[in-house]
Amino acid sequence: MPSMNSSEVATAMAGSYSNAAQAHVDTSFQSLTLHMRAIWVDRADGLWLYVEQSLATTPEKPYRQRVYQVVDGLDATSVECRIFDLPGHPLQFAGAWSEDRPLDSLTPDLLSPREGCTITLRRDALGEWLGTTAQNECATTYHGASYATTTLTLTQRAAKSWDRGYDSSGKQVWGSTTGPYDFVKSSKP
Numbered sequence: 001m002p003s004m005n006s007s008e009v010a011t012a013m014a015g016s017y018s019n020a021a022q023a024h025v026d027t028s029f030q031s032l033t034l035h036m037r038a039i040w041v042d043r044a045d046g047l048w049l050y051v052e053q054s055l056a057t058t059p060e061k062p063y064r065q066r067v068y069q070v071v072d073g074l075d076a077t078s079v080e081c082r083i084f085d086l087p088g089h090p091l092q093f094a095g096a097w098s099e100d101r102p103l104d105s106l107t108p109d110l111l112s113p114r115e116g117c118t119i120t121l122r123r124d125a126l127g128e129w130l131g132t133t134a135q136n137e138c139a140t141t142y143h144g145a146s147y148a149t150t151t152l153t154l155t156q157r158a159a160k161s162w163d164r165g166y167d168s169s170g171k172q173v174w175g176s177t178t179g180p181y182d183f184v185k186s187s188k189p
Contacts, residue, residue, distance in 0.1 A: 017183035
């Protein structure tokens with residue numbers, strides 16, 4: 001049974017988001033859409049979400065599709081968000097967030113865990129959930145990177161996500177250099 005903390009984090013994550021306001025003010029940020037939808041709600045091994053992110057101009061062609069498993073952390077004050085890749089070609093699942101029962105044809109054993117990419121979140125004094133991946137542990141080859149980092153700030157109405165890729169010498173090769181993408185929730189699923 002998930003704790004109140006992991007339930008709160010999963011509930012805060014679920015919804016549809018946009019950073020259009022940020023992109024309008026600061027053209028160094030692309031306008032993106034982000035959808036996070038609860039899946040497999042009858043499972044007892046954590047809270048599961050399907051995640052889809054795309055350019056606002058091409059929502060039918062997401063560039064990031066993942067499954068998150070939200071579970072209690074190693075202590076009473078933390079929550080872990082474990083990251084998984086979908087099987088096969090991810091675009092076959094594009095738009096699944098809008099279905100009545102997303103990804104019902106899949107089971108967790110068909111997913112590939114992204115080792116080292118777990119985000120550990122803790123609540124700060126303001127009630128926001130703050131988290132990050134472990135330094136240098138989330139391996140990737142995307143755009144010439146060796147590893148990626150993610151920093152996440154989460155509230156019930158917004159998510160600030162800062163994804164960056166680094167080469168083997170520690171030089172940043174992709175992602176924002178000025179700060180996080182500022183997503184505002186437009187709806188709950």
